[in-house]
Amino acid sequence: MRKSYPAILIMMTLLTSLAWGQGVKRTPHIGYLYPAGGQRGTTFKILVGGQFLRGMKQVRICGQGIKATVVEHYRPFQNLDKEQRDELKRKMLQYSEKCWAELVDQGKAKGNPPWRKGKKKPEAPKDKKAKPVQLPRHPLLNDWENKSLRELAAIRNLLLDRRKQQRNAQIAESVLIEITIDPAAATGDRELRLYGKQGMTGPMVFQVGQLPEVREIESNDPISWDPLPKNEPYDLPLVINGQVFPGDVDRFKFHATAGQQLVFETHARHLIPFLADAVPGWFQATLGLYDAKGKELAFVDDYQFNPDPVLFYKVPADGIYQLEIRDSIYRGRKDFVYRISIGEFPFITHLFPLGGPAGSDTIATVGGWNLPTQQVVLHGDVNGLGRTFLSHDLRDSNRVLYATDTLSEYTEREPNDRYAQGQPVVLPVVMNGRIRRAGDIDVYRIEGLAGDEVVAEVIARRLRSPVDSLLRIVDASGKVVALNDDSVDKKGFLHRDMGILTHHADSYVRATLPKDGTYGIQVSDTTGHGGEAYAYRLRISMLRPDFELLVGPSSVTVPTGRCVPMTVYVRRKDGCKGAVTLKIAGEDHGLQLDGGVIPAGHDQIQLTLGAPNRRPKELISLQIQGHATIDGKTVTHQAKPIDNVMQAFLWRHLMPAQELLVLVNGGARSAPLAKIIGEQPVRIPMGKTAKVRVKVAIPAHFKKLRLKLKNKVKGVALHQVAFDKAGVSFQLKTDSEDAKVGLANNLVFEVSAEVSWKDKKGKTQTRRRELGVLPAISFLIEEK
Amino acid sequence: MRIKPNEDPRKVFANWLITKRNPWFTRVVVNRVWAWLMGRGVIHEPDDIRADNPPSHPRLLAYLQKELVGADYNLRHIYRLILNSRTYQQSSIPQSTKPRAESLFAHYIVRQLDAEVLVDALTTVFGPRERYQSVIPEPFTFIPEEHRTIALADGSITSQFLEMFGRPSRDTGLASERNNEPTDAQRLHMLNSTHIQNKIERSWRLRQLLKDAKGNKKNVIRKLYLIILSRQPTPDEIAVAQAYYKSAKMNSRQGAVDLAWALINSKEFLYRH
């Protein structure tokens, strides 16, 4: 039993909370970062807001050139009681007086401070015997004796204004982190995670920038009721970091000179695409530009279909201008974090073509603001989807997406607005076209035979093109054979292929041609818009079955010698039907994948990832690969890591992550991983049972063990479960109603035990506790 | 009317609506402007446009229509015309007791201030701002305090005061959905609610006024009349107010509060005249 001692310890530490939140899993969680980025070549501190972060002692940021260390953890800031409020107000007054005195010395202010009009200067409290009141630790109160008047007023508003406070436990804890970025680090989005002994958080966007950074200083509302000295205007270019609190409006003054072509790029939703408990499910930022007197010069809510506003402005005259950001309906919260980059840096508004053939480079034309060049190279060595940008000394441009394919590619040739003028093409082909102006229709003509299964697919919105495509296949007489506007892969409330898009606008049409002849494939924009940016790629081919794999969650914590469940989603394209076999690609670090076969016809499966019985030194970056046989050939794809996130209490999205990381925690050594004895899949004859034996070491003191099915699978039921010293034996029997021959799936079983303890009154209480998950067992129902 | 396949049908509709040959649009617009300013449409109710509900002054309506078209639909021109007219500038004291006098615009129609205008007026007079919020879009919406109530864009963000004083929830979009009839609840609110009491007693403007007057009661009375009723008090009114101070043995502040209270509860403040 000695080998399982660490296992006992693990089990015991997991059973700490036996009070109210019994079913609550204390998964560490990051709600936001503030600021959500920084300038390379600098060292600075950021705050991570979230829950269950105590013990998260290490930081992982993907990519090179960044170092980060945890400085301090702050508990949630509870409401202050009366003594603490009074102490806060007293100290606030003391520091404000000090600031005022300094301003007077510097000649920036005269006479009495505005809060003391007509009253005498407050004397020091006489009662020296009074017990000093302890104010709870809070990041805002760090070093507050040195803060300016304005910052003190902001602290007072944030901590004392009860009306607007909406306590949210999910973002209430904070961790202070110090970050150093190399001067040569690559710019763009990184992923930040915290981890420690208890586990690892999910990823959060962290940006590496080039421009100097500032943090907003509240209060910076357009009309401030606090009598404060005015804020100094900023100099461009810069990045402004801020948070929008409830009802908050942030306004910034800056200097600009005539002729400047300024780009104001906001990243708000970009930082946190989906909020589970907000309606609408993200921070909907708006930007307003005003002159020095406050007259509105420009206002933007979105940029094309992207909820984050981007403003382009040619400055007419030298002077001071004002920029304002807020939520479109005046909501706000600590996790409404934004970064606004302002300057004369390049911004690409359109790209053509939107991709090229795989294996070779394509030169694309770009348009936009402040571009150093009109051309950019789209490298063909990426697998499917690529990213490019224009590098620039001041600030690299925004990232633009492009796609590659293995088929021949051609460019659209106008005029092709009507069937008669349609551009003849030969399948299979990828056409790069553009809806040049409002009302433009592009027609391509193909020859086909009766019975041909033809697929036409638009790839546009997925590459961030503003086109909202509409596809039609028409025959020679003009009759519509097939039509599609939006083709979303959606299951119930789960959107499987939208990523962080707010609307899936790409069309997909699959049609069996009714007779031999010529057919027209028409592309148009549903909203009737058009322009240079309205580019698309159109794949026209026969059926080309293929698949895409998504695996989640992207941050996995698994104790030594144990398993955790994961989900793999298969997106089957053009009628791809077969089974997909998964395995860990490259170095497996002792990790084990169980249940790694997705049977034919399934579009998702639950499997388990098991950890070795020795704890590795570092986080493991995992690659999972899947292969399937399509038309006699083996096709392999990497699984992309995703996180299944909720939006606005209801919808779910598979949000892409950059890496799949595994943290093995628990004891340095443990009992070996459970093992399924016998062949897999377990073959169950229809109407009968099949025996299963799992070798697993469960400490003897856990009583009344039970097995329960964790994933919903119909057609099979548990039967005759028997635990013994070495493991568990049970039978699987077909559940007559839902079972049928050929049914295959994975079963993920959870082991639970009854635990008892004595409560405050001395009475013995019992509860059922989950101990862990067995490796996934795959089954197949056969003929008798 | 042909709508081309690529044409946005809304543009076609909008152009048809405002074409000069279409009399209805212009008629409705000028009638509504008249109704807003005068308290009653030339066709009454402003949404009740139909053949058997004729205008009370057909030539007036036709004239205003022509003016609007001639000014290329510049509404300011219509406002200027009406506001500069003798009809608009008439006194609200009726000259005739005939029952039809009001519907024939023989005098300025007295009517209660709209809810939003009333609360903005009280805020301007006294100071403490209204706070509008909504708890349905999480996290909650808090309208910035400097926004005036008349600028509240969302018809469902409201307050008890606004609902009580007839602000419609815009369910039907009809002008008649707004009901400015006096009710018991409104009166009770103006006379005795915490909301109004707070507005007066916590008013920094009132405090400032008292401080500046330095104990001169007559100045206080004059200033209050100016701020609230936009006019000087008559000698009789000054006498009544001064008598009140004496009779009640009020201190300066309480007296000012009560006087302010009486003025905002007077018909002169609550009604457009």
Next chain:
Amino acid sequence: MARSGLTRREVIKYGLIGAGTLMACDPRLLLASPKTPTFKPAQAKSVIQIWMWGGPSHLDTFDPKPQAGNDYCGPLDQALKTNVDGMQVNAALPLLAQQADKYSIIRSMTHGVNAHETASYLMQTGHMPSRIVHPSVGAVVSLFKGYKHGYNGIVPPYIVLTRPQGRFSEAGFLGQSYKPFCTSGDPNAKRFVVEGIVARGISDERQLRRRDLLHSLDSLGQAIGGNSQFTKLDQTEKAAYGLMFGEAKQLFDLGEESDEMRNRYGRNSFGQSCLMARRLVEVGVPYITINYQGWDTHKQHFPTMNRRLPQMDQGLATLLKDLTERNLLDSTIIWWGGEFGRSPKVQWNSPWNGGRSHHGRCFSVMLAGGGFQGGHVIGASDATGTGVVDRPVYPLDLIGSIYELMGIDPDGPLPNSQGLDLKLLPTGEKGVKSGGRLKEILRT
């Protein structure tokens, strides 16, 4: 020109316009008061609606499912036998368990809507949202049993304790006269400051003196005599002062009740609101809503239930007992419920960490008194409380039954000043589901 001798002005003068429009209607209709239908005689005189704002969890109250396990019950996984055989409630409501003979539970309430505003509207009007904004049950009762039907109580006929629901128009298109009187304030505070009736720091003497000041400074009113608007305003002023100085002040003074009585109800806002509701019933107010807020527990569900269910249990159980002792329960309908229930499956994952979301597919409502028999369970939900398996009850069935007991014809017309041909409830209309009125518990 007006149609029949009555000018629009005279109609205004008689103050008969509720919503105010004079579109296409015969002014004579406006003069006629809503017809007192020759319907069944009323069994109930008052309704106390306990509106559980946010949607209360049915598993944790009147439809416990102890067999469903931790995933569904969390820590509230015990059911309690009541003093009625075969009827159980969640163990979190021990006092109500002893009063089960007085109330009945509907476990198969359903409408399938999970959005707050739509569900609130549906549960309180019986209609789905459309172009017309229908009045809620309270406004309808106020219409049929209010001032125009001989109610001359010292307070308005429709009272809300204490705050309005927000984003819900109680009176709908009927307009202001049918809006409820919201007391504001807190009945558990030292002084229940009822809006407009009790004012801090102003003595009665000062009130009267400054009223005289108001009258003597009424220059405009004196200049324009005989204006109908001004006459109406003067009348409202009289009514307002009547409320301020009349018996309403004493009615709302909970200090008139003994400490023992106040303790029985529970010294919290809800308990004292129940006591206030009983007092209002005693003086004959036909409709009272206790707007019990804070049941929208997406997060912190179980700690919140731990704090609030004992309060609810005590207040409600005492109200039932107290009304019975005063022989008022037979003429007072108690209606407990919210816009929907809460998801039977607990959301243990982040960010809910132990919360329940909305569940309009199947939830519970409790009814007592006024002609509703106690000790019955209507309908049933499935093993986890997720779906209805027997006898669905739709909002219009529930509301129709309440109308019946109040002597209002549920299938009859909704009288209104807009001349619109509307029915009170959409029973029988195309696409509108109904499970039938609650004949099982309606005392005939």
